[in-house]
Amino acid sequence: xxxxxxxxxxxxxxxxxxxxxxxxxxxxxxxxxxxxxxxxxxxxxxxxxxxxxxxxxxxxxxxxxxxxxxxxxxxxxxxxxxxxxxxxxxxxxxxxxxxxxxxxxxxxxxxxxxxxxxxxxxxxxxxxxxxxxxxxxxxxxxxxxxxxxxxxxxxxxxxxxxxxxxxxxxxxxxxxxxxxxxxxxxxxxxxxxxxxxxxxxxxxxxxxxxxxxxxxxxxxxxxxxxxxxxxxxxxxxxxxxxxxxxxxxxxxxxxxxxxxxxxx
Amino acid sequence: xxxxxxxxxxxxxxxxxxxxxxxxxxxxxxxxxxxxxxxxxxxxxxxxxxxxxxxxxxxxxxxxxxxxxxxxxxxxxxxxxxxxxxxxxxxxxxxxxxxxxxxxxxxxxxxxxxxxxxxxxxxxxxxxxxxxxxxxxxxxxxxxxxxxxxxxxxxxxxxxxxxxxxxxxxxxxxxxxxxxxxxxxxxxxxxxxxxxxxxxxxxxxxxxxxxxxxxxxxxxxxxxxxxxxxxxxxxxxxxxxxxxxxxxxxxxxxxxxxxxxxxxxxxxxxxxxxxxxxxxxxxxxxxxxxxxxxxxxxxxxxxxxxxxxxxxxxxxxxxxxxxxxxxxxxxxxxxxxxxxxxxxxxxxxxxxxxx
Numbered sequence: 272x273x274x275x276x277x278x279x280x281x282x283x284x285x286x287x288x289x290x291x292x293x294x295x296x297x298x299x300x301x302x303x304x305x306x307x308x309x310x311x312x313x314x315x316x317x318x319x320x321x322x323x324x325x326x327x328x329x330x331x332x333x334x335x336x337x338x339x340x341x342x343x344x345x346x347x348x349x350x351x352x353x354x355x356x357x358x359x360x361x362x363x364x365x366x367x368x369x370x371x372x373x374x375x376x377x378x379x380x381x382x383x384x385x386x387x388x389x390x391x392x393x394x395x396x397x398x399x400x401x402x403x404x405x406x407x408x409x410x411x412x413x414x415x416x417x418x419x420x421x422x423x424x425x426x427x428x429x430x431x432x433x434x435x436x437x438x439x440x441x442x443x444x445x446x447x448x449x450x451x452x453x454x455x456x457x458x459x460x461x462x463x464x465x466x467x468x469x470x471x472x473x474x475x476x477x478x479x480x481x482x483x484x485x486x487x488x489x490x491x492x493x494x495x496x497x498x499x500x501x502x503x504x505x506x507x508x509x510x511x512x513x514x515x516x517x518x519x520x521x522x523x524x525x526x527x528x529x530x531x532x533x534x535x
Numbered sequence: 536x537x538x539x540x541x542x543x544x545x546x547x548x549x550x551x552x553x554x555x556x557x558x559x560x561x562x563x564x565x566x567x568x569x570x571x572x573x574x575x576x577x578x579x580x581x582x583x584x585x586x587x588x589x590x591x592x593x594x595x596x597x598x599x600x601x602x603x604x605x606x607x608x609x610x611x612x613x614x615x616x617x618x619x620x621x622x623x624x625x626x627x628x629x630x631x632x633x634x635x636x637x638x639x640x641x642x643x644x645x646x647x648x649x650x651x652x653x654x655x656x657x658x659x660x661x662x663x664x665x666x667x668x669x670x671x672x673x674x675x676x677x678x679x680x681x682x683x684x685x686x687x688x689x690x691x692x693x694x695x696x697x698x699x700x701x702x703x704x705x706x707x708x709x710x711x712x713x714x715x716x717x718x719x720x721x722x723x724x725x726x727x728x729x730x731x732x733x734x735x736x737x738x739x740x741x742x743x744x745x746x747x748x749x750x751x752x753x754x755x756x757x758x759x760x761x762x763x764x765x766x767x768x769x770x771x772x773x774x775x776x777x778x779x780x781x782x783x784x785x786x787x788x789x790x791x792x793x794x795x796x797x798x799x800x801x802x803x804x805x806x807x808x809x810x811x812x813x814x815x816x817x818x819x820x821x822x823x824x825x826x827x828x829x830x831x832x833x834x835x836x837x838x839x840x841x842x843x844x845x846x847x848x849x850x851x852x853x854x855x856x857x858x859x860x861x862x863x864x865x866x867x868x869x870x871x872x873x874x875x876x877x878x879x880x881x882x883x884x885x886x887x888x889x890x
């Protein structure tokens with residue numbers, strides 16, 4: 272990285288791009304401390320009333336815990352399913368392997384609205400609407416492709432000779448998997464887990480089809496809230512969500528360095 | 536040693552195909568107990584593939600592998616009892632040095648304390664006892680290499696397999712490791728197979744050398760045999776350097792090349808031939824007892840320090856001659872007339888066009 276060699280026009284361009292990308296995110300913070308009744312920038316006076324209102328809103332709190340546990344369950348399941356799947360995709364040679372891999376990662380390319388509708392139709396007949404299981408299954412459809420992609424890339428860059436060395440030293444295939452492959456895959460697993468968690472926690476479109484008065488997630492609740500009234504409570508909620516996201520990313524960074532986890 | 540050498544490893548009509556490509560057509564080989572054999576050849580000659588077949592990492596499409604009288608062709612990798620050193624060393628990055636070395640022992644259900652002691656002993660053997668708690672990435676290339684060696688040897692494998700173990704080291708370290716690997720192999724009396732594309736490694740470290748090309752064995756012999764009596768022109772070219780002169784053998788059996796009659800220890804059917812002579816076996820000027828003697832003109836001189844390399848124009852061919860540098864003679868200059876001389880034994884003759 273030779274930042275000092277970047278030319279001035281380039282630096283200005285990058286700066287402008289960053290402002291463009293981050294401005295809405297940064298604006299959320301002053302907005303959340305607004306004392307006004309409506310969303311307006313700049314606020315006429317400051318207060319923390321919308322944070323108080325948020326923490327007094329039982330529906331929001333309930334939705335937050337639903338989202339948190341949903342994201343946790345989805346993340347664990349995604350990793351447990353995607354690690355062996357990625358191993359099969361990268362280590363075994365069989366007819367139709369590429370086709371299968373593309374099929375598994377296809378949801379990444381499909382418009383989520385189409386997925387949402389399809390899941391609604393299928394789940395309706397199984398009685399999975401507005402249930403935790405239903406939400407878990409639906410989110411897995413979205414998170415699994417991410418997990419599979421990240422883990423497959425990690426696995427294919429991993430030195431296969433280590434697995435072969437373990438085999439020649441007397442380890443059976445399953446032992447090699449748990450004692451060599453998986454430990455070597457930890458950076459990839461952390462990256463995939465963080466990605467799954469954030470994707471699940473953020474998911475709105477598909478979730479909209481599957482939630483109802485009985486169960487709802489935080490993003491959906493926020494969406495409904497904004498639909499009905501435009502006060503700065505959502506700004507307070509958004510500010511906290513941004514901090515949570517930063518928290519997850521910092522955990523990954525602490526665990527192994529972002530570059531290592533996401534790039535390789 | 537030479538009395539009744541016992542066979543330890545036997546490859547019988549081994550063939551390997553990758554998809555439609557037949558990498559090794561049919562290979563037969565026999566390695567004696569306690570000897571170190573080099574598989575030598577250019578990349579793509581099938582040497583690594585053959586090694587991996589022995590380890591079980593590649594499946595042969597035909598043939599049998601027999602170790603110590605037992606057919607192991609269909610034995611799974613983890614039951615084969617091979618100690619393999621990989622080109623990339625393949626140390627487990629998440630385990631420290633000591634755990635890396637103890638891994639094979641754990642797999643053999645050696646108790647924790649025993650495994651630890653034996654791992655420590657193996658690390659002592661490669662002079663790395665003091666680094667047992669380091670992670671592989673905290674070691675230099677040479678140290679990683681020695682850990683890999685200790686890890687392969689500690690399980691007292693039936694065969695030690697080395698896949699280009701020195702190719703990632705710098706020249707000086709390579710020389711040290713050559714000596715050390717050979718010493719360890721001889722101390723433990725283990726049978727070893729050493730894959731390399733470097734003729735110096737093969738000749739200096741191994742009891743016998745298998746020269747391979749295109750999945751076939753070109754020659755299998757001691758380093759001296761392979762160097763002094765190459766079975767084919769390819770072997771002569773690959774193991775050491777050589778001059779190639781166009782020649783022919785007349786119907787009377789007389790060999791001519793470089794515009795004159797030459798004497799050779801090999802006899803061949805009449806026809807076009809290639810005559811091969813190694814650069815350092817040619818004498819300049821002092822040709823008193825040389826069987827072959829030709830006149831030429833010096834066309835280039837390259838000073839390499841301990842050697843001087845002369846390009847000599849003979850007839851219309853260029854011959855390279857190498858001499859140790861010396862002070863007792865007036866140095867030659869470009870366009871000097873010189874006499875080249877060499878013995879009949881150093882005149883290798885092969886059918887023309889053989890590459």
